[in-house]
Amino acid sequence: MKKYNIGIVGATGMVGETMLRILEERNFPLNQLKLIASTKSEGKVYLFANKKITVETLKRDSFQDIDIALFTAGGSVSKEYAPVAVSSGAVVIDNSNAFRMDADTPLVVPEINPNKIYSHNGIIANPNCSTIQLVVALKPIYDEVGITRIIVSTYQAVSGSGRKAVDELMDQTKKYIRKDEFKPDVYPYQIAFNVLPHIDVFENNGYTKEEMKIINETKKIFDDNSIKISATAVRVPVLNGHSESVYIETKRYISVEKLRKLLDKAKGVLLVDDINKLQYPLPIMINNCDDVLIGRLRNDLSNINGINMWIVANNIRKGAALNAVQIAEILINRDVC
């Protein structure tokens, strides 16, 4: 079996470290694993399959001999270095927002549009975390009865903003309890015991960039501009695991019983939906979970084609690191790189 040289750019971040763990868990056929980060992480050592790997600083010549470069160091790093990696011969799987909406960049969720991978021009984009769990959950319904409209309100964990945000929530919480003063840093306001209807920056149309990502990326992944989508993205004081309250309208009626059967056999989905046993998805369930959890399935009482549901997933794994590794797995199985 062919083995590959993989580079992770942003290896010391939460998503980068999780990529490392997932490559190990899934026995990715590795020849060489290169951990790349900014100068401030240089020399940091990670264990991978019982071997030590030392973090290297990102440079223009970092991508010599790299087959696949997993980028997760933010949009500006991707914009500058992804083209460098591509011209060195690597295929880039980019977790940032930099190329997602480019017409010639495939935006891929393996459960939905794996074939798009083969049309890449060097870069394959990984969607936004809150988009991935939404489309994985909705895909079986979209295929079965069509979806005309999606209205989503999110409950997003601080891990989506990186390790500094996780530290900020814990630190603020401790200080709040001790009645100590604190000053918000990652977020504009206190996040402990609060909720913020504001994720990423505001655009001129009144929506945040996070909300526009959900709207635009969902349409691109389903390859369907006719779906009406509205989104409200909200940060909640949860450490890890994004939740979404999702309302959809389908083209044709489907009963909740049929919906359950459909989702029960769907790829990447785990149905947690038994209200008699108080079973529904929770962020605290997903720490080592790769599936998108779906529950609280119910028909809208005022609209026969309306369905409500509650979707929870691990935003660091399926929402970022795992989805990227899954894309890499499809890439190498078909030996395109």
Add this chain to the structure above:
Amino acid sequence: MKKYNIGIVGATGMVGETMLRILEERNFPLNQLKLIASTKSEGKVYLFANKKITVETLKRDSFQDIDIALFTAGGSVSKEYAPVAVSSGAVVIDNSNAFRMDADTPLVVPEINPNKIYSHNGIIANPNCSTIQLVVALKPIYDEVGITRIIVSTYQAVSGSGRKAVDELMDQTKKYIRKDEFKPDVYPYQIAFNVLPHIDVFENNGYTKEEMKIINETKKIFDDNSIKISATAVRVPVLNGHSESVYIETKRYISVEKLRKLLDKAKGVLLVDDINKLQYPLPIMINNCDDVLIGRLRNDLSNINGINMWIVANNIRKGAALNAVQIAEILINRDVC
């Protein structure tokens, strides 16, 4: 000016204590204030306008000489004792779910349907907290352009479940930080650093009672069964202040600019909506606030008559205690009791 004898049943709970504070703040014309609770609070002493009031145990003869009885001790206490209070000659303003949907019980939010107060048969019902803030925010829009549909996802604070729940969130949070074990009590699962898509009990149709309250009470208060309403009620680790992500469809188009002007002059509403200054409603803003805060106003990009907004209010004050006292004020100003 006539002065009244007021009784608070459930005086030692969070809502009861807030009623006491609000009666004092608003200089309610009191002759006598009777604080009534269960035996376990008997003898507890409160200060009201610098005078000590000792809590009495609820008995069938507690309502002699009472003009208005404010009930906030849960549905079963209301069911048993509200009729007793009425037959003693008191008017009951009931904060529980016991009588809200009864055809001959007015369900009142003073900003919306104050006139319903005068048709009472002894009991006036105070709506559910998450309903009150929703209808106060939507009333000006309903009157101006009509509302055909409401889809709401809530972010509800633990104070809505009473003092034990506030203690549980704080206690769990401390134990989580110290890595101590804890066992959920008020809620079926951990609430610290988690969100629960489950408030009140589940009904057979898959909705929770809290969700059905929002649906049914909103229709009753607007006196309009044609509005299509769908709700998802979610508990979040916030101490006080309910938030709501609300999507509406109006009969006629209204621009966001016109909407802002409309809400800016509306009763009981405070517009907090300037994304350029990162101004939007937050639960941490509402501790001594009586207004319903509205922000994140924006038209749905996929539906000209669709509007998204974010609504936050103090669930203990406007969502419960204040609304009840406002009803009492209307009652006495018109001298109906």
